[in-house]
Amino acid sequence: MDFLDQILPLVKKPARYAGGEWNAVRKDWESVEYRVAFAFPDVYEVGMSHLGLQILYDIVNRRTDTLMERVFAPWTDMEEIMREHGLPLFTLESRRPLLDFDMVAFTLQYEMSFSNVLNMLDLAGIPRESGRRTKGFPLVIAGGPCAYNPEPLADFIDVFVIGEGEEVIGELLDILIQLKRRNVSRQELLLELARMPGIYVPSLYRVFYDEDGRFSGIVPSLEGVPEKITKRVVKDLDRAPFPERPIVPSTEVVHDRIMLEVCRGCTRGCRFCQAGIIFRPVRERKPETLLKQAAGLVRSTGYEEISLTSLSTTDYSQVRELVKSLLDEHACQGLGISLPSLRADSFSVELAKEVQRVRRSSLTFAPEAGTQRLRDVINKGVREEDLLDATGAAFREGWHAVKLYFMIGLPTESDEDLDGIVKLAKAVLALGQKAGVSRGRLRVTVSVSSFVPKAHTPFQWEPQAPMAELQRKQDYLSKRLRERGIVFNYHDAGLSFLEAAFARGDRQLGAVLARAVDLGCRFDGWSEHFKLDRWLEAFRLTGLNPENYANHRYAYDAPLPWDHIDTGVSRQYLILEHQRALAGRVTGDCRTGSCPGCGVCGALEVEPVFAGGDWDGGL
Amino acid sequence: MAVYRMMYAKVGPARFISHLDLLRTFGRAARRAGLPLAFTQGFNPHPKITFAAPLAVGIAGEAEFADLELTRKIPAPVVARALTGALPEGLSVLEVRLQRGSSPPLMAMVECASYRAEAKACGPVTGEELKDAIASFLSRQEILVERKNKEGKKVLRNLRPGIFEMSGKVDNDIIKIEAELKTGSSGNIRIEEVMEAFQKTSRLPVQGGYALFRTNLYTGAGKEKKMLWQS
Numbered sequence: 001m002d003f004l005d006q007i008l009p010l011v012k013k014p015a016r017y018a019g020g021e022w023n024a025v026r027k028d029w030e031s032v033e034y035r036v037a038f039a040f041p042d043v044y045e046v047g048m049s050h051l052g053l054q055i056l057y058d059i060v061n062r063r064t065d066t067l068m069e070r071v072f073a074p075w076t077d078m079e080e081i082m083r084e085h086g087l088p089l090f091t092l093e094s095r096r097p098l099l100d101f102d103m104v105a106f107t108l109q110y111e112m113s114f115s116n117v118l119n120m121l122d123l124a125g126i127p128r129e130s131g132r133r134t135k136g137f138p139l140v141i142a143g144g145p146c147a148y149n150p151e152p153l154a155d156f157i158d159v160f161v162i163g164e165g166e167e168v169i170g171e172l173l174d175i176l177i178q179l180k181r182r183n184v185s186r187q188e189l190l191l192e193l194a195r196m197p198g199i200y201v202p203s204l205y206r207v208f209y210d211e212d213g214r215f216s217g218i219v220p221s222l223e224g225v226p227e228k229i230t231k232r233v234v235k236d237l238d239r240a241p242f243p244e245r246p247i248v249p250s251t252e253v254v255h256d257r258i259m260l261e262v263c264r265g266c267t268r269g270c271r272f273c274q275a276g277i278i279f280r281p282v283r284e285r286k287p288e289t290l291l292k293q294a295a296g297l298v299r300s301t302g303y304e305e306i307s308l309t310s311l312s313t314t315d316y317s318q319v320r321e322l323v324k325s326l327l328d329e330h331a332c333q334g335l336g337i338s339l340p341s342l343r344a345d346s347f348s349v350e351l352a353k354e355v356q357r358v359r360r361s362s363l364t365f366a367p368e369a370g371t372q373r374l375r376d377v378i379n380k381g382v383r384e385e386d387l388l389d390a391t392g393a394a395f396r397e398g399w400h401a402v403k404l405y406f407m408i409g410l411p412t413e414s415d416e417d418l419d420g421i422v423k424l425a426k427a428v429l430a431l432g433q434k435a436g437v438s439r440g441r442l443r444v445t446v447s448v449s450s451f452v453p454k455a456h457t458p459f460q461w462e463p464q465a466p467m468a469e470l471q472r473k474q475d476y477l478s479k480r481l482r483e484r485g486i487v488f489n490y491h492d493a494g495l496s497f498l499e500a501a502f503a504r505g506d507r508q509l510g511a512v513l514a515r516a517v518d519l520g521c522r523f524d525g526w527s528e529h530f531k532l533d534r535w536l537e538a539f540r541l542t543g544l545n546p547e548n549y550a551n552h553r554y555a556y557d558a559p560l561p562w563d564h565i566d567t568g569v570s571r572q573y574l575i576l577e578h579q580r581a582l583a584g585r586v587t588g589d590c591r592t593g594s595c596p597g598c599g600v601c602g603a604l605e606v607e608p609v610f611a612g613g614d615w616d617g618g619l
Numbered sequence: 620m621a622v623y624r625m626m627y628a629k630v631g632p633a634r635f636i637s638h639l640d641l642l643r644t645f646g647r648a649a650r651r652a653g654l655p656l657a658f659t660q661g662f663n664p665h666p667k668i669t670f671a672a673p674l675a676v677g678i679a680g681e682a683e684f685a686d687l688e689l690t691r692k693i694p695a696p697v698v699a700r701a702l703t704g705a706l707p708e709g710l711s712v713l714e715v716r717l718q719r720g721s722s723p724p725l726m727a728m729v730e731c732a733s734y735r736a737e738a739k740a741c742g743p744v745t746g747e748e749l750k751d752a753i754a755s756f757l758s759r760q761e762i763l764v765e766r767k768n769k770e771g772k773k774v775l776r777n778l779r780p781g782i783f784e785m786s787g788k789v790d791n792d793i794i795k796i797e798a799e800l801k802t803g804s805s806g807n808i809r810i811e812e813v814m815e816a817f818q819k820t821s822r823l824p825v826q827g828g829y830a831l832f833r834t835n836l837y838t839g840a841g842k843e844k845k846m847l848w849q850s
Contacts, residue, residue, distance in 0.1 A: 006738060006827035008635060009677035009811075015640070020632025020708030022647070085826070250636045250644050250707055302647030302705070333650070334658065 004095060007085065011078045015251035016044035019070075019092030022248040023300065025057070026093045027067040034177050036060055036068045037091050037101040037138070041108070041116035042525065044072045048247070049255035051309065052107055052144065056165050058243035066173050069093035069101075073116040074123065076523065082123060089123040098124035102180065104138045106157070108146030111502040112495065112524040114153060117142070118517040121156065128514065130158045130203055135186050139176070143168075147200075148231075148278055149455035149562040152502050154202035155510035158190060162565055163198045163232030164264075166241050171196065194225045198232035200565065201225070207507050214548070215506040215561045230566040235606050237264055237283040242293060245300045257305035257338065258297045260290060262322065266311035267591040267608070270368070271379045271581050272407065274454035275311055278567050280600040281608040282591070287318045291325055298330060305336040314343040314351060315591070317611040323355050341366070345386045349393040362401035362445070363394045369410060370420025376584045377412050379577075384424065391428045395435035401443040402428055408473045408490075409451040409465035411581065418473060421446065422480045429485050445487040448477060450496035454503050455562040456569065458577035461554040464500040466547075467493050494532035495524070500550035506561035509549070511542045568606075570599035620657060621692040622718040624725070624848065625699070627683050630832075633709025634679040642668055644707065645687070652701035657688040671725045671836050671847060672732065672802055675811060678831040682713065684847045686725050692717070716848060728847055729803035731783065731840040734810045735832040736796040740789070742824030749787045749794060752821035757785055764812045778816060781808035783840055794823060802836065 008014040019026075029035070038056060040047030047053060053070070060068035069091035074082060082089070088097040098104055104126065106117050121128050126137055133140065142153065143161035150160045161168050175196065179189050194201040204225045208217045220227060234240045242261075249256065265282035266275065285293075294306055306326065313319060326337055337355040342348040344365040352363060367382050369375045375382060391402050406421050425446045432442040450470045453462045465473070470493040481488040502509060515538035523529040539546050554560060556575055573596075580587060588594045590608060601607055629636065636644055646666040649656040658664040671684035689698070699715040706712070756762070762778040781801035788795055796817075800808040814829045837844035 003739070003827065005830045009828050009831070014677055015632075015635040015637070018632035018635040022651075022705075022707040024708070248647060248707075250633070251640050252643070299651065302650035304646070304650070334664070 002095070003085070003087070004090075007081055007087065010081060012075060013044075013251065015249075016072065016075065017078065017092065018250075019095075021250050022302075023245045024093060024247050025061040025067075026069075027061065029067070029094060029096070032065055032067045034066045034103070034173060034180060035101045036066065036103045036105055036173075037098050038068050038070050039098075039104050039106045039117075039120055040070070040072050041106060041113040041120060042073050042110075042523075043075055044249075045251070045253040047072045048249045048253040050107065050109065051259045051261060052165060054243045054246040054259075055241065056105075056169055057247070058245070059166060059169055059241050060173070062241075063170075063173070065177060069096075071098060071104075071120070073113075073120055073523070076529070079119075079123065079522075088125050089120055098126060098138060101138045103176070104140050106140070106142040106144075108142050108144040108153070110525055111146055111152075111499050112530075114146075114502060114513055115517050115521045115524050117153065118156060118513060119522045122517070128156050130156060133158065133186065139186075139189070145274060145278060148274070148565055148567065149503060149505070150200060150202060150565070151207075151507045151561045152505040152509040152513060154507045155514075157202065158186075159193055160200040160202065160229075161198060161232075162200055162229050164234050167232040167234050168196075168198050172199070191222065191224070194222075197230065200229040202507075205564070209506075209508070213508070213544075215559060217559050218561070218564050228564050228566045230604070231278065231568060233568070233604050233606055234264070234283065237609065238285050238289050244293075244296050246297070248301045248303065255307065256303075257307045258294070258301060258303045259309045260294055260297065260306050261285070261310060262290060262308050262313055262316045262319070263310045263611075265608075267315065267589045268312060268381060269379050269577075269587050269589065269596065271377075271458040271577055272368075272410070272451060272454070274457050277456050277569050277598075279311065280567070280569060280598060281606055283609040284317055284611040286611055287322045287325065290322060291329070294326055295329065298333070298335060304334060305338055306330075307338045307340055309340055311341075312343065313339050313341065314348045320351060323351065327355070342390075344382045344390045346389045346393045349390050349397065352394075353397050362403055362443070363391075363399050364403040364405065365390060366405040367424065368405065368407050369413075369417060370406065370422070370424055371417045373584060374410060374413060374417045374420070376586050377581050378407075378410055379581065379586050381586070381589065387424065388427060388431060392431040392435065395432045395437050395442075400432070400437045400441040401445065402432070403445040403447060404428065406446065406448045407451045408448055408477070409470050409496075411451075411459060411462045413465075413473075415476065418476050419480075421448070421477060425481060425486055426483070429483070432485070439485070442485045443487060444485060445489070446477070446481055448474065448488070448490040450491060450493055452496055452500045452503055455560070456565075456567050456574070458574045458581060460504065460560065460574065461556065461578060463551045463553045464497065466551055467497045470496065492527060492530065492532075495527075495530055497550050498524070498532070498535055498546065501546040502549075504552075504561070505549050508542075508544060512538050512544055515541050566603075568600035568603040570603070573598045621689050622686055623689065623695060623698055623715050624684065624686050624718050625702075625715045626713045626847075627680075627685065628711050628713055629674065629680040629683055629709065631679075631709030633707060634674075635676055636710075637676050638670070638673045641670070642666065644710065645685075645702075648702055648705040648707075648710075649687075652705040654693070654698060654701055655690040657690050669725055672729045672807075674833060675809065678810065678833055680833045682835045683833070684725060684836055686718065722849075725847065726804060728838040729836050730801070730805070731837045731844050732800055732802040733834045733837070734798045734800060735834055736794075736798070736810065736814050736829040737832070738794050738825040738827070738829045740792045740794050740824050741826045744789060744794065744823055746787075746789045749789055749796075749823065752817075752823060753785050753787050753796070756817050756820055757782065762813075762816050764816055766812075778808055778813055781806060782813060785813075794825065794829075796829070797834075799840070801840070 263284040667688035784799040
């Protein structure tokens, strides 16, 4: 009998480690040439809600010469037991240790999961530093949004994939299988991979710092290694590989429903948003493709709900037609549709009303800033009257709770903008009262996060507001939002501070990360585990100051640690956008036909793809 | 409307599916299988499936029982085949029978369950030592365990009267213990508590915990016990 069977009953939620879910693939180990462990540096329920995992799992397991299995960060109780019994980190499918695999592939969705990446390598018995991993060890690769500023993880990852994984994975596996047959050294393998478009091999670059320790440049250290790594992008999303039989978890996960990706990218151009830049250009799927995919997914998963996913689903050109067709086809089977995010306008509320068979208690909107002036600065195309229209309609339609997302610490923000948040929240509350929502049930939740400047955005040069200032702003709001019916919550400023340090960090932060993990940091995205003191201690021991990263203002001509990673969006455009932001000038939506000139289409030889039809602009 | 009684197994990775998740899993399997499952009315409709007795997460069930309702009559073997083909690894439907006439609620019928506990010995242990340990365990008048009641208060419970049978053997280095315990709404003894108490007193060389299996559910107990098929 398997020792694990005696271990699992001792941990919380053992289904996290059990595998065997519907549509999980367990391939014959010996029948393939190359074996990949997909590693998600967070707990199962979070990782299994990630569409990218399902896409790559499908592609790799569809091939006859490769297999992919899954591994997630074990929760702390499981980690304790694994360490106690010397049990190495294993995959769910074959329960084999990660050391048995040819490749361990991490996805980087969030900076504060970096500690889990290192901890998972530790638990697998794989040396953390890529330089210590010889041929016998798995190749450790990483992709996802945080790979766009890969430097803080450069010491630990052999190969970064820049861009959309499904575009790269096939080619990458072909090359790796050949190299495995040729039995080449790790060094030779890395050099070979570095020549592939979209592949960044950090160990083949030299980094320079000035006398103050600030990043001053990065250059290839070998011939044939590219100076710039340009992201890979799926040109025709309609024909891109798509998982027809996604894994259906047997235990409840964060997104426990069909994820129908209606489009990729977003045309809005919010200036703080990294996803809005790195997933350019927008590519919509055809409604007929989506209807076909949905029908197949309903049969293959048995899910009772379809979520129309994307960065901004209500912007999908044919969203209303799609919703109507989906309901016509599947409503009789008791299937529901959900929209993950709503644009703040009455069109969105109407749509939400149409789709929601089971009335949820609250609707969520993200005005992001409290005044029109500041919303213009960040290019968030929401007007106050749109938001009031939308929330008023929501209350009249029977919703009794509304959630409003804001950011504090945005560039140029003053207390007037904070007053704007208070004013908006109270105005929304008043609309609820006017619509006759009972006092006991009416609720306006104001959720406030702190602005984190991200690489490759128009705000990449901006400093984050000092932590004390963020806390003052939180206090300021907290004092003014004490009112029956208003719930105020905010994110830990310390966490946002560290996120900012790593989001614009350089390679020196690798040492901090390693120290932090040694000091016990993991699951930093979980408030019960996040300990700012430990991180500050790690910085202190390394002789680095997090403020030099998080709170630093870069000059336009200063070298940036992520300059060698190319999203296709031009630097000139980002500078222009930054200047327009400071001048309070908005930039149009690329969907309207007037090209804002970001440069991505020319640089990557791609085009935005729209599904056509009558688009209700709502701009 | 047609009510079916099914016997199913929940073993392997499926034994970690919680009671609540199991309902969802059967609901989705029925949808995949194209079976017309009946749903409850109301804001949050859920499939009309009732389980004989909840099984704690981590315990395998080799012959579990549940009743399910379909909106139209379909031959029982077809239901069994369709469901089995749509269930995740470790879950399988062993037999389905159409329920005729009315029957007492499945949950009210259950009075006894049989279990097996297995663990790899991490030191030498003989069959005699195991038998002695069980005999001395059963010779106690009281086997007290602490349990939290509904108000969250700790209360002591005596397991001993609910342990109907217990025996064991050693196969190579695997310790195998079988037990019959009082089960159901009129009093429920948990195998994990029994094994924990047993491990505490017997101090057999076992690392980690025991792997636990519920091997069957019965109405009646001892020589009178019967399978849950009859209405």
